[in-house]
Every structure is written in structure tokens, then in C-alpha cells.
Amino acid sequence: MNWRPTRANHAVMTFDPEGLTRTQREGDACVACHKKWPRPRIRIGRLPDDAALYACPECADALLPQQENIRPLPRRVAFS
Structure with missing residues (x-):
């Protein structure tokens, strides 16, 4: 499970290395x-x-899926 800096969980895509270059x-x-x-x-x-x-x-x-159900918290709630 990966965490963003906001600690919100998001799905991480797994890629097949077959079609990718070394770089x-x-x-x-x-x-x-x-x-x-x-x-x-x-x-x-x-x-x-x-x-x-x-x-x-x-x-x-x-490439990243859009997450429409995420709403920012008001500043007074987020930093109280």
C-alpha cells in the first residue's frame, strides 16, 4: 500500500516490464x-x-485515474 504525502491511500498501477526500456x-x-x-x-x-x-x-x-469523490477540508477543520 502506498501513501501520498496527504496520507490518502491510492491504487498503484503495476506495469509489465516487457515493453519498457532499461531507462x-x-x-x-x-x-x-x-x-x-x-x-x-x-x-x-x-x-x-x-x-x-x-x-x-x-x-x-x-495516466492517473481521476478521483472525483475527494473534497478538500475547509482550512479551519484541517488545521484546528
Whole structure:
């Protein structure tokens, strides 16, 4: 189980390493577009051996499922 910095649980996709390059499997390139610079920083999923896979912001928006039922708490509740 993975936790976001907000400690909200989210599902992590598991990717098949068969179609990925070495740089993608090592986290040095985006899993979708192969972009290496700037280095992708958004954790998008994992491999079966629990190695992390990363995506650039543009590809992460397309790959991550949208969670519509999450609503931010009012500031007075969140920081009381």
C-alpha cells in the first residue's frame, strides 16, 4: 500500500516490464513518452519487483485515474 504525502491511500498501477526500456525501468525516463529531461518525478506505478516507475507531468495527468469523490477540508477543520 502506498501513501501520498496527504496520507490518502491510492491504487498503484503495476506495469509489465516487457515493453519498457532499461531507462524507463530504472526511473530515468517517462514510462509513456520516454522523455529523460527534466527527469520524471511523478510516481505513476511500479514493476512486479516493486521498483518505482515515473512519468512526466503531462503523461501523469493522462495516466492517473481521476478521483472525483475527494473534497478538500475547509482550512479551519484541517488545521484546528
